[in-house]
Amino acid sequence: MFLDNKNIILLSTGSFNPPTNMHLRMFEIARDHLNRLGLTICGGLISPTHDSYKKKDLAPSLHRCAMIEQALVALPWVKMSDWEVKQNGWTRTRQVLQYHQNHLNMIITSRLNGAIKVDTSLFPVQFIENLNANDSNQNRAVNVRLLCGADLLESFAVPGLWNDEDIEAIVRDYGLVVVSRSGSNPHKFIYESNVLTKYMANIIVVTEWITNEISSTKVRRALSRNESVKFLISELVESYIKEHGLYETLNNKYSNNDILDVNLKTIFLSPSPSNKTFKTDQMDDKKLNIDEPDNLPCTEKRVINCEKTKVRNVAEGKENFTRVAIQVSESGIIEVISDMETMV
Template identity: 55%
Template structure:
């Protein structure tokens, strides 16, 4: 039976997830979204999940509380150290300006499928000839394409309705050509939001709604607030991320155990 199940799994269409955002700082809930989504598709037996990608936004996005992309990428790298399938992509932060989410999805989608179809397996390698670290390692085990889906919380889904925040053409392209995987909270009503949107209703077959039954309200905003007040965030974020924040004195951190700045009183 197990051999049959493995063979069946090999025939399933392949997908990968990408999460876009600030990650200032990354929290365990950011990573939990990936785990919840993968569990859903594996339990449904409809797709094979081959990878997860975290793509921090460009510095020019300018959101309040946004530290430099160098620091945000460093924190994401630390946060995903214990994962064997979620990886950082720093492509977005290295562009000359802020990139629309649709463009970020399209780049990563094209890169993966070009890599799969490249005879040498190099695809569009980086200038130094190396493959990007975010690339899932098992892509060339099969020759079929991988569909990249945008992974997000219900708040991003609801942001589609904010006037001027999203281009209708971008929303349609994301949902029609990639798909959304939305992790919602118990008691929320994303179905109604989809019903109220003509674009989302048109492509609702490409929207996967997954309820997170284990409530976790820890957000980057909350972590920044506690840090600026000198309150503990231990167990709310990864220890390695917390150590990095203290070492770099990010988010106006106030802590008695934070390292003293260079040149302090002797």
């Protein structure tokens, strides 16, 4: 079935552990691309996964939902849906799409006849306000599409991870908007899948030309090491994480910089410009003043100092060196006479 509906709500599922700026940017990239295709983006939804989803370091849904709310302050046309986390257990993506599509249809129907009262809190305020303000919008159908990265698309091929019927239903009934990352080739993957090729008209691939490799995994790793995550996640999200001690930010066994040996630190840390001396291997750990001329290597200085000492000793008679005298006669003959009374 070809989805010819031009009114779309983008829905993104996942753990959002924590939500990153890349999660938000996917919505912006997709909206720009779909608008250029003549489609109308009515809003966006983020549906975090249930706590029973088996994933390492998964923060409780209470915190993940709160972080998503904080992140979406900067993206008001997208709303966080907590329906999935309120279920009794993990819910398949197909069911998440189905619930939100059915609920959306009920809202539109209720606006049409005015008889059914439906909770609208799951959807962006902007979308609901548009429905209320414009009578022509009340009769329009809106399609919920799954917004995802190329990694989710490629996961369809992992044996036992997805139900084949679910894959076909998702692509056939809802469609995909795939934001590709650097190094991925979603078109090739679609070609190699019979199901995806069958419904490829329902798959829109959006290329992110500004490469961005931000991931929740890397953010958690940085947080656990007490490293900066500025510009990777929202400042509100970062404040929430530190306030509640998520991802080992309060009890951090990797943040003690004293475990680094002093000599090891010099490998990673650049010297301060205010320092006047540097240690060099060639000088046997002696100091070399950086203000001295650069055209005179330290090895040459040693030779010069040594030769000065020898000349001084010779002049004072402390060295047993042969002394010579040079005489030039009127006829131009050069004679060299040594103190050893030898004619050269």
